Amino acid sequence: MKAGNVKYRIGKSGGFQALVVLFSVACVVPLIAILFYIIKAGITKINWHFLVNIPKPVGETGGGIANALLGSVIVIVIAALIAVPLGILGGVYLSENKKSRLAYWSRLSIDILQGVPSIVIGIVAYFWLVKPLRGFSALSGSVALAIMMLPIVVRSTEETLKLLPDSLKEAAFALGMPFHRVIFKVIIPCGISGILSGVMLAVARIAGETAPLLFTAFGNPYLSTSITKPMQTLPLLIFNYATSPYNDWHDLAWGASLILLLWVLLLNIFTKLITRKWKVQL
Amino acid sequence: MDTSVENGSVTRSDLPLRVINSGKSMIAVNARQKIRRSFNQIRAENIFKRSLVIIGLIMVVLVLGILLTLVIQSLPSIKSLGLKYLWGRVWDPVQDIYGAWPFLLGTLLTSFLALLISIPFSISVAIFLGEYYPKGWLPNLLKNTVELIAAVPSVIYGFWGLAVLVPIVRNFETHIGVEPVGVGIFSSSLILAVMIIPYAASLGRSMIQMVPSPLKEGAYSLGATRWEVIRSVILPYTKSGLFAGILLSLGRALGETMAVTMVIGNTSLIPKNIFSPGNTMASVIANEFTEADKPVYLSALIELGLVLFLVTVVINLIGKKIIDRFTNE
Numbered sequence: 288m289k290a291g292n293v294k295y296r297i298g299k300s301g302g303f304q305a306l307v308v309l310f311s312v313a314c315v316v317p318l319i320a321i322l323f324y325i326i327k328a329g330i331t332k333i334n335w336h337f338l339v340n341i342p343k344p345v346g347e348t349g350g351g352i353a354n355a356l357l358g359s360v361i362v363i364v365i366a367a368l369i370a371v372p373l374g375i376l377g378g379v380y381l382s383e384n385k386k387s388r389l390a391y392w393s394r395l396s397i398d399i400l401q402g403v404p405s406i407v408i409g410i411v412a413y414f415w416l417v418k419p420l421r422g423f424s425a426l427s428g429s430v431a432l433a434i435m436m437l438p439i440v441v442r443s444t445e446e447t448l449k450l451l452p453d454s455l456k457e458a459a460f461a462l463g464m465p466f467h468r469v470i471f472k473v474i475i476p477c478g479i480s481g482i483l484s485g486v487m488l489a490v491a492r493i494a495g496e497t498a499p500l501l502f503t504a505f506g507n508p509y510l511s512t513s514i515t516k517p518m519q520t521l522p523l524l525i526f527n528y529a530t531s532p533y534n535d536w537h538d539l540a541w542g543a544s545l546i547l548l549l550w551v552l553l554l555n556i557f558t559k560l561i562t563r564k565w566k567v568q569l
Numbered sequence: 570m571d572t573s574v575e576n577g578s579v580t581r582s583d584l585p586l587r588v589i590n591s592g593k594s595m596i597a598v599n600a601r602q603k604i605r606r607s608f609n610q611i612r613a614e615n616i617f618k619r620s621l622v623i624i625g626l627i628m629v630v631l632v633l634g635i636l637l638t639l640v641i642q643s644l645p646s647i648k649s650l651g652l653k654y655l656w657g658r659v660w661d662p663v664q665d666i667y668g669a670w671p672f673l674l675g676t677l678l679t680s681f682l683a684l685l686i687s688i689p690f691s692i693s694v695a696i697f698l699g700e701y702y703p704k705g706w707l708p709n710l711l712k713n714t715v716e717l718i719a720a721v722p723s724v725i726y727g728f729w730g731l732a733v734l735v736p737i738v739r740n741f742e743t744h745i746g747v748e749p750v751g752v753g754i755f756s757s758s759l760i761l762a763v764m765i766i767p768y769a770a771s772l773g774r775s776m777i778q779m780v781p782s783p784l785k786e787g788a789y790s791l792g793a794t795r796w797e798v799i800r801s802v803i804l805p806y807t808k809s810g811l812f813a814g815i816l817l818s819l820g821r822a823l824g825e826t827m828a829v830t831m832v833i834g835n836t837s838l839i840p841k842n843i844f845s846p847g848n849t850m851a852s853v854i855a856n857e858f859t860e861a862d863k864p865v866y867l868s869a870l871i872e873l874g875l876v877l878f879l880v881t882v883v884i885n886l887i888g889k890k891i892i893d894r895f896t897n898e
Contacts, residue, residue: 300796304701310693314770315714317763321721321729328732377628380621393625395886396632402817402885403635403878404824406851410858410874411635414642434631441628465610467617495722498826498851502858522724522827529728530831544725555720559713 322548329545332538341510342524345533352543354510355524358425361512362504362520363494365429370436371486377437378444378482379470401438408434409499417503425511425518428504432496436489443485447478484558491554495547497522521547639875646868654872660837660853662861667869669876671839675847676877678754679829680822682843683761688815690762691769695811698770699777700803701795712774719767727831730760735832742844752834753846760828765821769814776810776895777803813891820884824877826851850877 336351343350377393384390408431416427455477459469475482500506505517506527521543528540646654650667657668694715702708731752738759739751780803788798804811834846835856848856850873861867 296794296797300794303796303799307693307696307701310690311697311711314690314694314718314766315711318714318718318721320733321725324729324733325725373624373627376621376624380625383621384625389622389625389629393628396628398885398889399632399882400628402820402824402881404826404851404881406824406826406854407635407639407874407878410642410854410871411638413858414638415634437628437631465614467614470617491720495724497722497724498855501855505859522722525724525728526827526831529724529731540728544728547722548725551720551722552717555717556713 325541325544325548328541329543332542333545337542342508342528342536342539345535348535350535350539352521352524352539352546354507355519355521355543356546357510357512358504358507358518359494359520359522361514362425362429362432362500362518363490365426365514366432366436366493367486367490369429369433370440370489373433374437374440374486374489375444375475375482377441378448379474381441381445382448383470397438397441400434401442405435405496405498406501409502412499413502420515422515423503423505423517425504425514425516428500428518428520429514431499431503432493435493435496435499439489439492440482440485443488444478444482447481447485448474450481451477480561484562487554487558487561491551491558494554495522495551497526501526521550636878639871639878643868643872643875645864646872649865650869654869655876658839662857662863662866665863665865667865669850669869669873671837672848672850672853672873673876675754675833675840676823676849676851678840678843678847679757679761679833679849680819682754682758683765683822684815684819686758686762687766687769687818691766691814691818692773692811694766694770695773695777695814696799696803699774700799703778712771715767715770718763723764723825723827724831726760726764727828730756730828730832734759747842747844750834750844750846752832754833754840754843757829757833757849758843760832761822761825764825764828765818768818768821769811772814772817772892773807773811776807776814779810779896780806809891810895813888813895816884816888816891820881820888823884824851824881826855830855850874 336349338351338356339353340349340351341354342352377397381390381394381397412427412431412434416430417423420427451474455473456469459473464472500520500523504520504523506523507517507519511518525540525543525547528536528543531537646667650657654667655669655673657666658670659666659668660671661667694711698708698712735751735756738753738756739749742749742751784802784806785798788802793801829849830852833848833852835848835852836846837848837853838845840847854870854874854877858867858870861870
């Protein structure tokens with residue numbers, strides 16, 4: 288082989304590496320651009336007044352997002368109350384019954400559920416809860432979000448429990464512990480870090496969901512704590528106010544975006560730190 | 570154990586009497602107590618096992634319920650509009666004309682354009698983290714940052730796109746001489762492309778890291794350069810895995826609602842080119858679901874949801890199958 292040929296090949300290899308590095312670094316640019324823009328646009332809007340007041344009608348400046356903040360917390364807490372116990376027990380079921388036929392189908396269902404577009408879950412929740420109860424309600428929104436949380440919690444629980452050595456369980460059985468106590472006192476406490484980070488990831492994921500709430504929680508310009516009434520959440524408020532033609536409302540939406548973004552990103556980063564500290568595999 | 574002790578305490582209260590009678594019966598009572606306790610435990614164990622099975626069943630029922638609800642609710646439109654609904658080119662609910670083609674086309678255009686834009690980036694990240702720089706704090710930072718892209722709520726992408734990206738695209742459109750609307754298929758594809766990078770990237774990275782090093786070392790020892798190893802060892806080996814990652818990205822792109830709804834322009838006309846405004850299946854549902862006043866109108870929208878559900882399910886299952894086969898090999 289000629290020396291020129293080798294040089295050409297080495298050059299080509301180097302060129303490709305440079306290209307890969309360039310494209311990889313370019314991926315980070317949009318995220319940083321979004322972060323900076325939202326911090327710049329939102330930081331001036333946020334103050335105590337913004338956090339404790341409800342939005343003012345068009346034409347009046349000021350107003351805050353207290354109703355959306357409270358609504359988001361309520362809707363998410365209810366969703367978590369539904370999805371976390373179900374999800375953890377579902378994960379236990381899947382990790383305890385690896386071979387049964389029902390386990391195969393429920394694993395498949397979880398896989399399907401993970402890929403279902405959020406808007407479809409919104410439609411389904413509308414027919415399951417909004418129509419029978421004759422009205423949009425926070426509860427129906429929570430159920431829609433719980434359906435979205437479920438596969439994440441089940442998956443992380445299953446994956447965590449799979450990693451636990453069998454000898455743990457066998458030792459507990461050998462001491463004469465009944466199955467349910469082995470699960471609740473040995474297996475789940477051992478895997479709690481992985482399960483918890485799955486739950487936190489799930490919460491972070493649903494905290495920003497808008498689509499399933501459009502036809503369920505619907506949104507509400509006033510402060511409401513009744514779970515059978517429509518309720519405002521942060522993503523809904525951002526969507527409604529961002530697509531409105533009023534500048535005051537845009538300002539409100541920027542402030543809300545910053546808060547939502549910080550909330551979601553901090554939750555994600557926190558989960559990552561925990562995962563690293565406890566050496567959990569997700 | 571707590572419950573059985575409580576149950577046993579009844580027997581314990583009359584214990585002294587029997588103790589006075591004879592020492593033997595105390596042992597008998599103890600044994601009976603133990604048997605009862607283990608019966609209780611066995612019962613609790615069975616109840617627990619059964620409830621686990623029920624929860625497994627609930628998950629299956631949940632998915633079947635979603636499918637059934639969608640099918641039942643879209644029956645009116647399937648009955649009255651038939652299959653030609655999917656090919657119908659006009660969507661005009663006011664005059665009761667329903668055709669889903671503009672939305673199918675809109676969804677396909679935005680998703681595949683987004684995929685096309687994002688593939689070079691996601692594969693680059695996968696190669697960067699999987700092959701060139703698998704360790705160190707900088708690659709770690711890149712990995713975490715790319716994963717955070719998936720964490721940003723889609724409504725925020727939409728809002729940012731509306732405020733920042735749309736004006737840029739509008740400028741670009743004036744430059745190349747198409748109608749400068751800004752919002753449209755092209756803008757939504759750009760936003761979508763950013764949003765779906767992490768899915769293919771993280772899967773591709775783990776696939777590339779699984780390439781056995783003897784294979785790579787063999788190629789190096791034959792005098793191959795890094796690029797030649799990547800092209801003729803790593804990429805062929807991880808082909809199916811990378812494809813699965815791209816499929817999962819596609820599944821995400823098809824079902825993405827909020828960001829697209831905010832920047833696509835929302836018209837029900839068939840898009841003329843990639844710069845014109847349009848609508849996707851998900852965005853038309855988001856926009857018109859609460860306004861649908863006629864049963865057929867609502868049902869037609871739900872049928873779109875059903876199509877979306879089936880398509881994403883098939884794509885995701887194929888992707889998962891490929892990944893399972895790859896990781897088991």
